[in-house]
Amino acid sequence: MDLAKDAQCETWQNTLNPILKSSEHPKRGIKASTWVRLADAYANYTTACGKDSTSALKAWDAIHKAKELDTDGKSADDIEALMHGQLMYSAVVNQGVAHYNAGNIEKATEYFHIGYAVDPSDTLTSLYAGIASNQLxxxxxxxxxxxxxxxxxxxxDESAFYSLSNMAKEEGNVEEAISWLKKGIDRTDNKELRGELVNLYIQNDMLDKAVADLEALVEKDPTNTNVMLNLGLLYDNQGNTDKALAIYEDILKIDPDNYDTNFSIAVVHFNAAVKIKQKVDAMDMDTYQKEGAAIEAEACSKFQDAKPYFEKALAAKPDAQEAKENLENLNNVLSQCK
Known part of the structure; x- marks a missing residue:
């Protein structure tokens, strides 16, 4: 038993009871000041005691009743101070978190939505309200x-931009989905959001628009390696390997140990070598005897070009399984070249 807590609860319950009676009185119940006092008492009761799991909601309803009755504006300052003050915020958020921790997500969500109405600048309740509403x-x-x-x-928080983009995408509004991702990228410079933007462009056959957007971003900030990498990947996706390699090399001037860039360059060289090798594989014996050795040597040279970049990628991320497997495969190919 917590005697101090019980005493607090009793104190505020004794404060609440007469104000509740006043709110039911034919004359006092139509005064805004009565409802301001009731809202204040409920909010204090919530923060000091918390036995009534709906007391913060009662405080919020009471202050709105006060605003409704304050036709002459005499209580406007008191209403505004309580409605958007720390006491109301603490009461609403504390009760919202308690409901959330108890697994009552629906009730918690109601409180979180009220939380950012109390304090419109608060990021905690608006983010939690979005996440919890999504859960529901x-x-x-x-x-x-x-x-x-x-x-x-x-x-x-990048999850908010991702969620807004995803909701727009589910509604079939690709342009809005793109705009939320762009807004998130501008504010957070988040790599995952950039990747999602590129994926969205690719999924909707908008590569030209994607390239134009990223080229503009690179021009605006030529040191942003995340933007440069995404642009390089798009060039690569379009089959423009020369442009891709040029921008990859620009990235390495800024960040020589960039895993994704070293890996991407290695893959460009490896794929080019595979295409050359396919020419040899398609030759008949007579053609092979005339031209095969020279083309095989060209392919081997291109495979060799890929090796240092796979090695740099693996050095940057020693646990990267993808780099390990590709380097092993490449070494097997090069052993055949010898």
Whole structure:
């Protein structure tokens, strides 16, 4: 038993009871000041005691009732101070977190949405409201919370931008999905969001638009290796390996140990070697005897070009299985060349 806690609860319960009676009184119940006092008492009761799992919601409803009754504006300052103050925020968030921890996601979500109405600049409640609404499958409320988080609270958690983009994509609005990713990239410079943007362009046959966007970004910031890498990958995807290699080499001037770039260069050389080797494999015996050796030597030279880049990639990430396997495969090919 927590005697101090019980005493606090009793104190605030004794404060609440007469105000509750006043709110039910024919005359006092139509005064805004009565409802301001009731909202204040409920909010304090929540933070000091917390035995009533709906007391923060009662505080929020009471302050709105006060605003509704304050037709002459005499209580406007008191209403505003309580409605958007720290006491109301603490009451709502504490109760929201308690519901969430108890597994009552639906109730917690209601409180989190109120939380960012109390403090519009708060990123915590708007982000949690979006995440929890998503968990409940309530796309409309999730979108509302995430948009508030991004546009009003200026939040920078990449999951909000990803979620907004994904919701737009599910609604069939590709342009909106792209715009949310771009906004997230501008604010967070997040590699995963960049990758998702590239994937979205590719999935919707918008490579030319993607290249134009990324070229503009590279021109704006020629040291941003993430943007440069994505542009290189798009060039590669379009079959423009010369441009891809040029931008990859520019990245290595800035970041010589960049794993993804070294790996990508290695793959470009390896694939080029495979194409050359396919010419040899397609030859009949007479053609092979005339031209085969020279073309095989060209292929082997190209395979050799890939090796130092696979090695650099593996040095940058010694546990990268993809680099290990590719280097082993390449070494087997080169042993045949010898």
């Amino acid at each position: 499958g309530d796309t409309e409320m999730a979108k509302k919370a995430f948009i508030h988080y991004v546009d009003i609270a200026n939040g920078d």
